[in-house]
Amino acid sequence: MARLTQADLVDLNHTFEQRTPQELLQWAKQTFGDRVASISAMQMSGTVVCHMIKSSGADIPTLFVDTGVMFQETLDTRDRIINEYGLNVITLRPELTMEEQTEKFGVLYLTSEGQEQCCHARKVEPLRKVAGDYDAFIGSLRRSDGGKRAVCPILSVDVETNTVRINPLAEFDDEHLEAYIKEHNVIVNPLHSQGFTTIGCNRCTTPVLPSEPKRAGRWRHLGPWSVYCGINPSDRDPTHSPAIDLPQELVDRILGRMTDYMI
Numbered sequence: 001m002a003r004l005t006q007a008d009l010v011d012l013n014h015t016f017e018q019r020t021p022q023e024l025l026q027w028a029k030q031t032f033g034d035r036v037a038s039i040s041a042m043q044m045s046g047t048v049v050c051h052m053i054k055s056s057g058a059d060i061p062t063l064f065v066d067t068g069v070m071f072q073e074t075l076d077t078r079d080r081i082i083n084e085y086g087l088n089v090i091t092l093r094p095e096l097t098m099e100e101q102t103e104k105f106g107v108l109y110l111t112s113e114g115q116e117q118c119c120h121a122r123k124v125e126p127l128r129k130v131a132g133d134y135d136a137f138i139g140s141l142r143r144s145d146g147g148k149r150a151v152c153p154i155l156s157v158d159v160e161t162n163t164v165r166i167n168p169l170a171e172f173d174d175e176h177l178e179a180y181i182k183e184h185n186v187i188v189n190p191l192h193s194q195g196f197t198t199i200g201c202n203r204c205t206t207p208v209l210p211s212e213p214k215r216a217g218r219w220r221h222l223g224p225w226s227v228y229c230g231i232n233p234s235d236r237d238p239t240h241s242p243a244i245d246l247p248q249e250l251v252d253r254i255l256g257r258m259t260d261y262m263i
């Protein structure tokens, strides 16, 4: 095994700033083969990535973490993606139902500490359980969403799952996103037209006012709008230098040492 650090990805991230999301998806498939999957919460940017995967013809599965307390509209959006785009969407679930968790630990999401525990058990753990099957995950973070996402890199290392995280839409601003959705008539979670700028569990997500930040509707009951679930590596503590372990041959391939394939 070889070590791959965030610092190793600096040059590649710099190069990738000039690439389109479709080119980045193509690179992901070429580099990781069957060991790459996308992760989608069935929000607007996630379904745009689903559409790009469908359009590219790349055989990339999509992982959807169903926390057991998702909005029905989100589950319906997932089903439309399966039926209309023909994508292989794999639904992951936490070990305990929300009822079992509440019986065991109480209503966790009402406090900051409990929220971390709840999000870890219901979002991060289901992904960790299947992480051994993958070397890379494709996300849909965009810098224009602000907060910690304002500086999210295209490529990052995720120590929780020992994988590379790829965000092909990092540079896609709201204007680009809306234009892409319109042009391709992309399936969009109907909650977005009801005032939800971001969408998570029904316990912790509300619509926002036009004057509020985009993430104001997430964990509103916990105060300042700076809470994240921890499923995205770039949302975690940026002060340490993360690293993951992958086969040497794969690290060489990621960093372009073994091939002249450059997009």
Ligand code: SF4
Pocket: 067, 069, 108, 109, 114, 115, 116, 118, 119, 120, 122, 123, 200, 201, 203, 204, 229
């Ligand atoms: S968003 Fe709320 S309900 Fe969902 S996993 Fe996190 S704390 Fe639990």
